[in-house]
Amino acid sequence: MQTTNVTCVICPKGCNIEVDHENRDGKEVVLAVRNNKCPRGYKYASAEVVNPERVLTSTVRLAGGTYPRLSVKSEHPVPKTSLFDCMREIRKVSVTSPVKMGDIIIENVAGTGINIVATHNG
Amino acid sequence: MKMNVNVAVIGGGPAGLAAALECRKNGIDNILVIERDKQLGGILNQCIHPGFGLHVFGEELTGPEYAQRYIDMLSDTDIRTMTDTMVLSLTLQKVIRAVNTTLGVVEIHAKAVILAMGCRERTRGMLRIPGTRPAGIYTAGTAQRLVNIEGLMPGKNTVILGSGDIGLIMARRMTLEGAKVSGVYEIMPKSGGLKRNIVQCLNDFGIPLHLSKTAVEIHGRERIEGITVAAVDENLSPIKGTEEYVECDTLLLSVGLIPENELSRGAGILIDPKTKGPVCESGFETSVPGIFACGNVYKVYDLVDNVTKDSVLAGRYAAEYIRSKSE
Numbered sequence: 001m002q003t004t005n006v007t008c009v010i011c012p013k014g015c016n017i018e019v020d021h022e023n024r025d026g027k028e029v030v031l032a033v034r035n036n037k038c039p040r041g042y043k044y045a046s047a048e049v050v051n052p053e054r055v056l057t058s059t060v061r062l063a064g065g066t067y068p069r070l071s072v073k074s075e076h077p078v079p080k081t082s083l084f085d086c087m088r089e090i091r092k093v094s095v096t097s098p099v100k101m102g103d104i105i106i107e108n109v110a111g112t113g114i115n116i117v118a119t120h121n122g
Numbered sequence: 123m124k125m126n127v128n129v130a131v132i133g134g135g136p137a138g139l140a141a142a143l144e145c146r147k148n149g150i151d152n153i154l155v156i157e158r159d160k161q162l163g164g165i166l167n168q169c170i171h172p173g174f175g176l177h178v179f180g181e182e183l184t185g186p187e188y189a190q191r192y193i194d195m196l197s198d199t200d201i202r203t204m205t206d207t208m209v210l211s212l213t214l215q216k217v218i219r220a221v222n223t224t225l226g227v228v229e230i231h232a233k234a235v236i237l238a239m240g241c242r243e244r245t246r247g248m249l250r251i252p253g254t255r256p257a258g259i260y261t262a263g264t265a266q267r268l269v270n271i272e273g274l275m276p277g278k279n280t281v282i283l284g285s286g287d288i289g290l291i292m293a294r295r296m297t298l299e300g301a302k303v304s305g306v307y308e309i310m311p312k313s314g315g316l317k318r319n320i321v322q323c324l325n326d327f328g329i330p331l332h333l334s335k336t337a338v339e340i341h342g343r344e345r346i347e348g349i350t351v352a353a354v355d356e357n358l359s360p361i362k363g364t365e366e367y368v369e370c371d372t373l374l375l376s377v378g379l380i381p382e383n384e385l386s387r388g389a390g391i392l393i394d395p396k397t398k399g400p401v402c403e404s405g406f407e408t409s410v411p412g413i414f415a416c417g418n419v420y421k422v423y424d425l426v427d428n429v430t431k432d433s434v435l436a437g438r439y440a441a442e443y444i445r446s447k448s449e
Contacts, residue, residue, distance in 0.1 A: 014317030
C-alpha cells in the first residue's frame, strides 16, 4: 500500500488530503481517503491517484466579435495527459460571431469524448 | 450632454453589476452603469480559468461565465449601461464627468454613486528593480489580457516575478500556449497565491517556484534578454554572492494589487493608507454621504464570490440611502 498527499484544487481552501492506494494488476485502487473536508475533495483526491484530470480552458479565434478571441473550456475535466493534444486542436479553430455561452465549439476534443464549449457570448 | 440618474455605478465588473442589480431589486429605478471597456464583466472576462462561483452559484464557473451570468441578469432589467465610456472626474456633489466617442463629454448628476472601479497591478516602477528599460516586461494581468482577449503572445521564454495568483495562472496559460516558463521567483518565504494554483498551475507543468529569491537586475537593450536573481535574507535584502543569471525574453510581474482610487481622491473621499481603499464606517458608505464603494476598489479580494456578496450589501445600502432622501 502507498499513501499519497494530494492538495485539493477544487476550492480555495486547498485541503491536504491523504489517499491510501495500491496497484492491483496495473491499476491504482483507492483504499482510503482522509482529511478531505467535503465530498468533492474525496472525488478529486481519488481521481488524482487513479487518473488525474483537469478542466482545460483556452480561447479560439473569433471573427466579427467585440474582441478577436472567444474563451472556451472543456465541458468536463480531461485527462491531464491529453491537455497538450487538446490545445493543439483548440489552436486550429476559428468561429464567427454570434456565439452563445455553452455552444459546442469542438466535439470530442482529441478523442477524449469531451466537448469544448464557449464560456461567453461572442 | 447632461443626465440625471438615481444611482450611477462606476465600473461594470462583478462589483458594479452585483451592486446595480441589488439596487434595482430594492425598488430603485433610473440606474446607470458606466464601464470603460467595450464590454461589461470587468477583469473576469480575461480570467478564463475555472474556480469562480462555488459560493454564489454553487458550481464551478470560469470568469467569463460568471460575468456572462451577471450580464444576462442585468439585461433582463431596465438598468442602463454605458460601455466604452471613461469617467474623468467625480465631485463631492456626486456629479460625474464622463466621455465616450458617441456622446462626447457627458455630465451625470446622481443621487447616489457606487464606486466599483476595481484595482490595478503594481508595476516595475514600484519595485524599483535596477537595470535597463527594455521591452518585454509586463504585469501578469496585462499579459493575461493580451493572450486571452487580444489573442497576442507576449513572448516565448518567460520568467515570472512574484507568486500572486495571476502570475501562477499565467505560468500555466503561457505554457499551454507553447511558451517556456522557466520559473517563478518569490521574494517571500511563502507564496502569496492560493495552494490550488501552485498545484495546478506550477506542479502540473513542472514549473519551479523559487522562494526567498528576487530579481536584482534587468538586462537587455531593446528587448529584455535576462534577469539576475539573488537569494534574500530575512530582511528581504539580496545576499551577495547568490546572484544567478536567468535568460528570458519576457518578464511577468505578479507582485500585488492596489485599489484604483484616483476618482475617489478627486472627490475628496478619505482613503485608508493601509488598504488604499476608501474609509467606510458602515454599510460600504465612504466619507462622503451617498457615495458607496465595493469590490476591489474598496479592498483587494481573493475571491470574486466575496466581491459579489459585499457588493450586494453596498447596493442595498445605496438603495436605502436614496429612499431615506426621498422620504
